[in-house]
Amino acid sequence: MKLAVQVKLLVMPEQAAALAATLHACNGAAGQASRIAFERRVFSRIRLQKLAYTELKAQGLSAQPALHVIRKVADAYTALHTQIQAGILGKEGSARRTKAQTEPIRFRRDAAQPFDDRCLSWQMDARTVSIWTVHGRCKNVAFTGEPSQLKILSEYRKGESDLVHRDGKWFLLATCEIPEAELNASPTDWIGVDRGIANLATTSDGDNHQGRGLERYRRRMAWVRAELQAKGTKSAKRKLKRRARRESRHAAHVNHKIAKTVVADAQRTGRGIALEDLQGIRDRVRLTRHQRATLSSWPFHQLGEFIAYKARRKGVPVLVVDPAYTSQRCPRCGHVSRKNRPCRDDFCCVVCGLAGPADHIAAVNVRVRARTAWAFVNTPNAAVSPSPGQGQSRAAKPPSPGLGS
Incomplete structure (x- = not known):
């Protein structure tokens, strides 16, 4: 690579x-x-x-x-x-x-x-x-x-x-x-990673990489940027460009540290890494006015790219899964509902009562989907549909793991 x-x-x-x-x-x-x-x-x-x-x-x-x-x-x-x-x-x-x-x-x-x-x-x-x-x-x-x-x-x-x-x-x-390491074709399991704004990355192991420090830094930079834009002088414009590059370097540094930690955990335990497919998320979500700038400067794509290339260097497989309802689905009973999220940070299933941090629940759901996708891809003739005259056997539904499994 x-x-x-x-x-x-x-x-x-x-x-x-x-x-x-x-x-x-x-x-x-x-x-x-x-x-x-x-x-x-x-x-x-x-x-x-x-x-x-x-x-x-x-x-x-x-x-x-x-x-x-x-x-x-x-x-x-x-x-x-x-x-x-x-x-x-x-x-x-x-x-x-x-x-x-x-x-x-x-x-x-x-x-x-x-x-x-x-x-x-x-x-x-x-x-x-x-x-x-x-x-x-x-x-x-x-x-x-x-x-x-x-x-x-x-x-x-x-x-x-x-x-x-x-x-x-x-x-x-x-x-x-740089030569790539031999890919681990038989991972023992997967580390689900949920990317967000308040918490930049939360893994299914319970590791939480908070983005509060980055959020405070960006708020301070936004305040300084507004002051410089109000001046409108050539000197202020030069400072704006320098500060924009400085902010970008700071966000990249934070993402590098998170990606390095996640990949190291996966390599040490022989597991793969599962990420949500967040392409086009800005077009899918509806935001209030004060949230737009936050989402536009959210470095989730960069974090995913850093994890992917660092994983290639270490031979760790990376799988991208469907992100639909990962924050609303209960990983124990499979119930999906908006009511499972009483607030932004908490999850509580209205059916079985499973409760926990919402980002951790989402990361567990990402891990579950990676297990299912990996099992389907590695099943012989999984993509071949039976002929019209043959009976269709129903695939066994994988057991719903608990939060800590």
């Missing part, structure tokens, strides 16, 4: 000036190639290379950087056309879609630029890199990073690296090919 490892460059002033000039030149060339592609209606990399390569070389770019610029432009148009076809940019005639279709793609002066091994070489022992710039080869550029990330970088780096300039600092994002 591919993984991006980020390291920080410790640049001298003259090195920083050369890197900045390189990014500006490459992205200026990308803008020119984008205009050529848009005017000629040529979006494939090979055809665009025939039209723009000579012109980009004349601007001072070497052969490999010019090819990377052309490929970056072609990939950008491919992504744009995919978004248009999928309806992500709105319906036909909408302002956003019309603007995307009537203007060439623009590239920021400081947008990231890819480098391959011909333009960028790594000296792992000395922790330095040598990188091509428009002012010549920039050698002995020191880099640093987290020890575990540097270990992955030295062992598995393969492919391109992206040069990134962010908040006045320079970074390299290196692509690493």
Whole structure:
């Protein structure tokens, strides 16, 4: 599997000036190639290379950087056309879609630029890199990073690296090919995970990863954001962008810690991980006005992605199940009713009397559905329906487990 490892460059002033000039030149060339592609209606990399390569070389770019610029432009148009076809940019005639279709793609002066091994070489022992710039080869550029990330970088780096300039600092994002562990094809059981807002993740084992700290942090950030938006100055807008990135990094850090804990528990006990399929949840639920911002900034998708990729590295199977009524169904008797949820945090079955935290009950139901789905998939000829003349035997209903089973 591919993984991006980020390291920080410790640049001298003259090195920083050369890197900045390189990014500006490459992205200026990308803008020119984008205009050529848009005017000629040529979006494939090979055809665009025939039209723009000579012109980009004349601007001072070497052969490999010019090819990377052309490929970056072609990939950008491919992504744009995919978004248009999928309806992500709105319906036909909408302002956003019309603007995307009537203007060439623009590239920021400081947008990231890819480098391959011909333009960028790594000296792992000395922790330095040598990188091509428009002012010549920039050698002995020191880099640093987290020890575990540097270990992955030295062992598995393969492919391109992206040069990134962010908040006045320079970074390299290196692509690493990490071998996946052998998948556990026979898990002993499943860990059900219920994702939410008040509790970011609750497992069927009873582990509760609360999101109150993240919620307080976001409320404080929202208050600061409102003050900066009220000012409306250029300085305030710059601070808004920095704070948005800071908030995103904080949420990702919290999700990384939760995902790491869940995957470690599953690997240690030989179990798989079951998640709810929450795709399109924003379109399915009805919210009051004050709840919309909370749901829009809810990082449930990111948490699921982190759990999935960390599980692949450890060989832990991940199963996605139907989320319908997981918070209203009793895992003991199977009764489904809204009355089983007297309030947001509590569950109490009106039939059998089973009670407990609502998020824990939902996680248990996710685990039960994973057991059923896994048993169905691994049953021989499970998907083959009997012929019309044959009798249909009713499948045995799995026993309804208790809360702690």
